[in-house]
Amino acid sequence: MTKDMTKGAIFPMLVRFTIPLILGNLLQLTYNAIDSIVVGHYAGNDALAAVGTSNPLMTLIILFVQGICLGAGILLGTMYGAGDYERLKRQVSTTMIAGVVFSLGVMIISLFAAPGLLTVLMVDRQIFAEAVQYLRIIMCGLVFSFIYNFFASTLRAMGDSSSPLLFLGISAVINIIGDLVFVVCFRAGTAGCAVSTVLSEALSCLLCWIYIKRKIPILDMGKEWLVFDKGLLKDTFQYGMVSALQQSTVQIGKLGIQAVVNTMGVTATAAFTAINRIDDYAYIPEQNIGHAMTSMMAQNRGAGENVRVTKTFHVGMYIEIAYGILAGLVLIFFANPLMCLFTGDAETIAMGESYLHLIVFMYIVPAITNGIQGYFRGMGDLKITLWSSIINFAVRFICCVFLVFEWNMGITALPWSYLAGWVAMMLYEIPFLVRKNK
Numbered sequence: 001m002t003k004d005m006t007k008g009a010i011f012p013m014l015v016r017f018t019i020p021l022i023l024g025n026l027l028q029l030t031y032n033a034i035d036s037i038v039v040g041h042y043a044g045n046d047a048l049a050a051v052g053t054s055n056p057l058m059t060l061i062i063l064f065v066q067g068i069c070l071g072a073g074i075l076l077g078t079m080y081g082a083g084d085y086e087r088l089k090r091q092v093s094t095t096m097i098a099g100v101v102f103s104l105g106v107m108i109i110s111l112f113a114a115p116g117l118l119t120v121l122m123v124d125r126q127i128f129a130e131a132v133q134y135l136r137i138i139m140c141g142l143v144f145s146f147i148y149n150f151f152a153s154t155l156r157a158m159g160d161s162s163s164p165l166l167f168l169g170i171s172a173v174i175n176i177i178g179d180l181v182f183v184v185c186f187r188a189g190t191a192g193c194a195v196s197t198v199l200s201e202a203l204s205c206l207l208c209w210i211y212i213k214r215k216i217p218i219l220d221m222g223k224e225w226l227v228f229d230k231g232l233l234k235d236t237f238q239y240g241m242v243s244a245l246q247q248s249t250v251q252i253g254k255l256g257i258q259a260v261v262n263t264m265g266v267t268a269t270a271a272f273t274a275i276n277r278i279d280d281y282a283y284i285p286e287q288n289i290g291h292a293m294t295s296m297m298a299q300n301r302g303a304g305e306n307v308r309v310t311k312t313f314h315v316g317m318y319i320e321i322a323y324g325i326l327a328g329l330v331l332i333f334f335a336n337p338l339m340c341l342f343t344g345d346a347e348t349i350a351m352g353e354s355y356l357h358l359i360v361f362m363y364i365v366p367a368i369t370n371g372i373q374g375y376f377r378g379m380g381d382l383k384i385t386l387w388s389s390i391i392n393f394a395v396r397f398i399c400c401v402f403l404v405f406e407w408n409m410g411i412t413a414l415p416w417s418y419l420a421g422w423v424a425m426m427l428y429e430i431p432f433l434v435r436k437n438k
Helices: 010-042 045-082 085-120 128-139 142-157 162-185 189-215 222-226 230-262 266-302 306-342 346-359 364-378 382-405 410-437
Strands: none
Touching: 010 045, 010 142, 010 162, 010 189, 010 266, 010 306, 045 085, 045 128, 045 142, 045 189, 045 230, 045 266, 045 364, 085 128, 085 142, 085 222, 085 230, 128 189, 142 162, 142 189, 142 266, 162 189, 230 266, 230 382, 230 410, 266 306, 266 346, 266 364, 266 410, 306 346, 306 364, 346 410, 364 382, 364 410, 382 410
């Protein structure tokens, strides 16, 4: 249910709000990982590489959509904290209409542009046809992805982070069952994996709609869902697009790095696919902590509780740093068994281990940058988060190209290039943070 986060002890409230966000993303990562595990073991290394090489592009588009939802969520949280419910309703309907139209447009473009986009990524011809087919099917579910993410962002803005977790959990179970049916039983390969994902996204979208209609009186709007407020569209566009660009820039960097990895051969591409799944488990909770800070600070900013905004930032940073240390410690000991989940190929496993044993010592830096970004989003200052992400992407990609092609470091170049990007990002953000606090 919705919750007022402008009153009460900050630490337990922030932890309770963050945990469902983390569990939700872990669920999402789990069924993505199971996609890769099932495909890798039952459809072969080529199929695993095809899914992996399409994944960064697919993730880029989905992150862009999630960024729009996150930006709208900041506006909704501020309105909810201020008690401006009529304006909140118009904001919800306006964002929904604009987002559905946008998602359908991107989906249609992606269906036609898939071969060209994967050509730019230098996808190996051996897996090219499978990668195109997988990407096209996944893009058919983009509108479902938008609707679910927008409903989830709306509920989180109103203090409810548990309900989206429940619907995602049900969706994840359906996706896993679908993988086993389509890939293992029907031998449908990457196409079956993609169909299973689209069906599970449609289900999570439907469950959110039913819950909001029955349990959230403010959002049981009937014909008001068709209200389109051009005046609110400008703010929605500003917050949504800046947030979307910020969410997407790091993924654009991943696309560039994926292109570099693709030059190393199918084995390196398969290893990078497994690495990304494992790395996401460690990294995404840091983003969730930052998103929880954003939601809580947006509500308090709307209510004029400026002291609680500052306290929320401090508490959130302590949680970020503690988690960054813990994530690194866990991966030090479990790099090998985690890689073995995805493949039995010894060379692929060795490549993955060398990457993971390096990056575990670096997770503390993105923990800090995610906390700082959560602060600026909560304060409504999205330009700083956008530019810091662009700096991260640019430095990361330049370092990767240099270390791979000049120093011939292979896959071990990637953790060092990521570290360089995170440090550059932090050095850009800290002066603004100090000035803001003053």
